[in-house]
Amino acid sequence: MEEIKKSYRFLSDCASVADTLRTNPTLSKSSITVNVPPRDFPELLSEIESFVRVRVDKSQTQVSLEISGTEFIFIKS
Numbered sequence: 001m002e003e004i005k006k007s008y009r010f011l012s013d014c015a016s017v018a019d020t021l022r023t024n025p026t027l028s029k030s031s032i033t034v035n036v037p038p039r040d041f042p043e044l045l046s047e048i049e050s051f052v053r054v055r056v057d058k059s060q061t062q063v064s065l066e067i068s069g070t071e072f073i074f075i076k077s
Contacts, residue, residue, distance in 0.1 A: 008047050008050075008051065009043065009047065010036075010040075010043075010044050010047055011047050011048070011051055011065075011067070014032075014034075014065075014067050014070075014072050015067050015068065017032070017070065018030075018067040018068035018069065018070035018072075019068055021068075021069075021070050022068050022069050022070070028069055029069060029070075030069075030070045030071070031070070031071040031072075031073065032070060032071070032072050032073070033073045033075065034072060034073065034074050034075070035075050035077040036074050036075065036076055036077065037077070038076055038077075041061075041074075041076040042058065044063075044074055045058055045060075045063065048063060048065055048074075051065075052065070061075065061076040062074065062075045062076070
């Protein structure tokens with residue numbers, strides 16, 4: 001049976017940044033704030049929901065997620 005691989009438009013880029021920061025001991029525990037346009041925020045929430053396999057409250061205007069030791073704070077703006 002063929003394995004289905006999901007593609008993540010936002011979270012793939014975040015994972016790349018987190019992996020880069022993780023290799024630098026000075027920056028290994030980082031926090032990044034990302035302002036997301038309102039039109040893209042629902043798609044981001046859906047990606048996060050799919051990634052963590054937990055229901056996300058779609059009425060939120062801010063959500064955070066830790067990837068490889070880096071906290072990403074997404075703000076609808």
